Amino acid sequence: MKEMLKGPAIIYYLVKQLKEKYPDKQVGKTVIQKLMYLFESKSNGDFEFTMYHYGPYSSKVGEYVNIAEVLGLIKTEWKPEKGYSIKPSDSADFSDEITSDEKKIIDELVNKYGAFSAVELSIIATAFYVKNNFEVNDAHQIVKTVLSLKPNNRKEWVENILRNAGVIDASN
């Protein structure tokens, strides 16, 4: 049963690191969902992500966010025009519920992807999911698939994001 605290503790640590490194960043539920997908890929966890038109989504991760809030690890606020704003709590600390390896993965993810916006992270996570699950490895096909889901975005912009995130090679 103790392992039930691990998920919320991971969420807490992720939010804490994000807000420490990028104090002005709006951390919403989309940011958490997409970064947790990247965490799953690197940690071999199983949060049961499935793919939707808006990218990978895990209701398990959604639950962990709720539990983290109930346990007082994070504070969640809904702003009508901007969506969710999630902050770490000052008082609680469940960092000892997660391993040093897990912390290291989160630190690396925050360093590498923390500056991306929710929409950009959605593009990155979608591209990784397509690569990992649907055997789409060709850079052109990956960009095409992402663009079909985000038709209002320019191809160059999407390519640039995917290159910066290391989903496709810089040579593409």
Added chain:
Amino acid sequence: MKIYEIRDPVYGFISFNEWEREIINHPAFQRSRRIRQLAFTDLIYPGATHTRFEHSIGVMHLATKMFDAIVQKDKNKRILKDYIGYNEAGFAKDRQLVRLGGLLHDVGHAPFSHASEEILPLNAEKEKPYKHEDYTVAIIRGPLKEVIEDHKFNRTNYNISAEEVAALIEGNVSILGPRSFWKILISSQLDADRSDYLLRDSLHIGVKYGLYDIDRLLVTLTLGVQPKEESEEVVLGISEGGWHVAESLIIARYQMFTQVYYHKTRRAYDYMLKEALKETIKCYPQPTEIGEFLKYDDYSMWNLMKEKNSEWFQRILKRDHIRMIAETKEKPLREEIGYIEQIKGRLEEKAIWFWEDTPEEVKSWYKIKEGEEIEIIEDNGKVSPLSIYSTIVNSLQRQFAKSRIYVKHEEKKKAKKIINMNRG
């Protein structure tokens, strides 16, 4: 095109065309008549003998009604035309795609539905066990491919491929692109699957917990766009005036979960069945051997379990289930979690067999996803989560995490004594 009708206990008559009739009559689909929706729940609620067959037809029907309810509103149609680029022919094709997705979404279930998921084999590539969805898409791409693709009604009007139906179920955006949007009607917080089984399970079991106003739900289904900072994605939700029906749906899910799906004796039989199955066969065939997998249904597994006659199977036959000796509250405190750990330690010390049940697995089966929000959409398209409107929902979404300890019937007294000693 000839239209057929079938009588359904939830909706009255359900219509389907001759192409769909051929799919329904295919042995791979007929197998779902021999897979019970709720395994051995009838040992607690005798009416719970319904199957995946009627649920699947119900999901096809309800997904169609949801699709129509969305598309018939001009505002939604505009969003879909702008976002996905639909024309009328596109809508007609994907209405049919959604029907097939609903009909076939559960065709890959293992015997006794979820109870035997633990003996699905390991996917070596992903280092995770296969899920029933992996079998569903393998059946659609394999045994059902011909009957899906080759009917003249399909070839002339839609040209829907088996690959597209499978892609809708697995969310394969590389095949469907933005048309994968419709997966939300097959699997999401407002899908036809959950909306159907709440009504159907309630009806068969004889409880009222899962009932909600389905007609009101359909009338209020609508689309909106998330705020830019959140994701700027098109979402399915309920119009603001109908938020109370969304609230009643969440309450229905909660009641069904606590009173039926996580019923202490029902869970005991889920466990015992799982163990009896594990003692009977090591694991089911891989999705690559789909013909072999399809040979397994409730009937064949019952016969195999009977031949094996394991201890757990004998207990099932005698209705001699494991007994609960301790449980936490629905939202346990940290101390309660510690108490459960203490009990486990003491039972281990005295070599008393026990099983700890936590709701994680069963919540996953019945898609009781407390992390998923139903979105409420204002006339101007603005989206807000239901929990902002409803204090009841806000409270119910705060994680049900009751844990229970079970022991064998004959050791209950001894175990209870140990627990009490422990407390003293």
